[in-house]
Amino acid sequence: MLLLAAAPEKLLGFSSFDFALFPDAPLPDSIVRLPKTGRLAGRASTLSLEGLLALEPDLVVDCGSADDTWISQARRVHARSHIPWVLITAPWPPRRSSC
Secondary structure (H helix, E strand, O other): HHHHHHHHHHOOOOOOHHHHHHOOOOOOOHHOOOOOOOOOOOOOOOOHHHHHHHHHHOEEEEOOOOOOHHHHHHHHHHHHOOOOOOEEEEEOOOOOOOO
């Protein structure tokens, strides 16, 4: 979702985000129609390496809670695909601020 704000024209799809759940979101059809590509890493992985290569991405951006297994899988996919991978780790679900 970070890239949606910064460079929406660069997006090829979303791993699993479903815009149908947010019908009133003020987004252009070109974004809403982007495909769900599937998850590339983690227990719920649904996107194969071949599927990733078919998308011809310049960069994979992944965010969420990353454990050692997730990081290892990301490194393996990068080593086999040679596609740069940015992994942004953050606790999920987000913690409420105590401020």
